[in-house]
Amino acid sequence: MTNTASQDLGTLPISKLLVKQAIPASIGILVMSLNILVDTIFVGQWIGSTAIAAINVVLPVSFFIAALGMSIGVGGSSIISRALGANNPDKALKTFGNQITLTLVLTISMVIVGLWFIDGIVPAFGGKGNILEPAKTYYIIVLYGVPFLALSMMGNTVIRAEGKPKFAMYAMMIPSVGNLILDYIFINLLDLGMAGAAWATTLAYVFCFAFIFWFFLSKNSELKIKKYHFGLQKPIVLEIASLGFVTLARQAVVSITYLFMNNILFNLGGETSVTAYAIVGRMLMFALFPVYGITQGFLPIAGFNYGAFKYARVKESIYTAIKYAAGLATIVFILLMVFPEAITRLFTDNAEVMLQTPPAMRWVFAATPIIALQLIGAAYFQAIGKARQALVLTLLRQGFFFIPLIFILPKFYGELGVWIAFPISDVLATIVTAYFLNREITKNLNPESEPISQAT
Numbered sequence: 001m002t003n004t005a006s007q008d009l010g011t012l013p014i015s016k017l018l019v020k021q022a023i024p025a026s027i028g029i030l031v032m033s034l035n036i037l038v039d040t041i042f043v044g045q046w047i048g049s050t051a052i053a054a055i056n057v058v059l060p061v062s063f064f065i066a067a068l069g070m071s072i073g074v075g076g077s078s079i080i081s082r083a084l085g086a087n088n089p090d091k092a093l094k095t096f097g098n099q100i101t102l103t104l105v106l107t108i109s110m111v112i113v114g115l116w117f118i119d120g121i122v123p124a125f126g127g128k129g130n131i132l133e134p135a136k137t138y139y140i141i142v143l144y145g146v147p148f149l150a151l152s153m154m155g156n157t158v159i160r161a162e163g164k165p166k167f168a169m170y171a172m173m174i175p176s177v178g179n180l181i182l183d184y185i186f187i188n189l190l191d192l193g194m195a196g197a198a199w200a201t202t203l204a205y206v207f208c209f210a211f212i213f214w215f216f217l218s219k220n221s222e223l224k225i226k227k228y229h230f231g232l233q234k235p236i237v238l239e240i241a242s243l244g245f246v247t248l249a250r251q252a253v254v255s256i257t258y259l260f261m262n263n264i265l266f267n268l269g270g271e272t273s274v275t276a277y278a279i280v281g282r283m284l285m286f287a288l289f290p291v292y293g294i295t296q297g298f299l300p301i302a303g304f305n306y307g308a309f310k311y312a313r314v315k316e317s318i319y320t321a322i323k324y325a326a327g328l329a330t331i332v333f334i335l336l337m338v339f340p341e342a343i344t345r346l347f348t349d350n351a352e353v354m355l356q357t358p359p360a361m362r363w364v365f366a367a368t369p370i371i372a373l374q375l376i377g378a379a380y381f382q383a384i385g386k387a388r389q390a391l392v393l394t395l396l397r398q399g400f401f402f403i404p405l406i407f408i409l410p411k412f413y414g415e416l417g418v419w420i421a422f423p424i425s426d427v428l429a430t431i432v433t434a435y436f437l438n439r440e441i442t443k444n445l446n447p448e449s450e451p452i453s454q455a456t
Helices: 004-010 014-046 049-085 089-116 118-124 129-161 165-189 193-217 234-287 289-307 311-338 340-347 351-364 368-383 387-408 415-444
Strands: none
Touching (some): 004 049, 004 289, 014 193, 014 311, 049 089, 049 129, 049 234, 049 368, 089 118, 089 129, 089 234, 129 193, 129 289, 234 340, 234 351, 234 368, 289 368, 311 340, 311 351, 311 368, 311 415, 351 415, 368 415, 387 415
């Protein structure tokens, strides 16, 4: 196996390398986010605002199952990056084979469970009143495509770990473009309503999987696995699980947050408040795409150089990633503070939703300029294989701060309390992350130090 592309991670200048990795990742995330955004606009304009709320109910369930693939992908890719950096291709191949087996077994099992308990799951996540029936329609069809999405998310992280960010970008763009085209055909031309929106999404997942499957069979991939690589090996599975659990736990908390938010907002303001949150949620996915792109680009750089014991490059990559991401986050912050009304109008012309969403959007994004440090800090510990620290920092914002705040603050401030919980949790999580990241840099990233244990 030749390591030409992956070896660039340890030799190119950090700034150039981060741009090379982050731009394709950002474009991929942008297109994927635009897909979610435009899909929501199409659904709102062609089906109705209730349909937006229905999709928002289903997303946390389908995304959590798909996140099993992402978790296995991120956990395994951390191992692959460090293995390539340490010139250990055999471990990289075994890890990739184990990732595929784990993703298939877990996601298919979860889909079966999800379909079996549909009548309990959909209402629990806020599918009540007029939202229930369209949510169930969307839920059933989308779940059929979730295993393809999970395999695609897993494969995408591995492509990036190989140092092939452009192919990872293409993998993210294909389902997004496909979904928009199919939305137009199924919803607008064929008038299939929620079922059309769901089939467009599901088929888009299949397109993405087909491209990634082709990539790993082609000459573009360094990872040419054999049948015996698919056999689960306990040490590798445990390492994937410990690192991947960080991503899975984050998505689990996101899903739980959706559950709480949809129910709390439904009780406070009914369907209008749930719809407002759905719109703001889409902007959370879309507007921060450059920051997430920097984070995705940073992961293989940090992991590879840490595996190669090039600590000065790891340290430089942290500072550079934070600087770039913070600058982009500030631009996003300014735009969202100035144009929330225009953004909301893209989704709906419902007067009540138009009144409620812009001020909510301003509160939700109020602390955006500082989130770069929190995201890069948590990503660093995951990249270098320190699962415990990565887990704690990843769950800080939503798990430790945000969820308690959305139960406490509404008792004093009503619905406003829900929205102000966002910037408060951002600030608290960033302060804690800054402390742990600074301690790690000072203690363990000394270029002259001996190789340190990755188990600490």
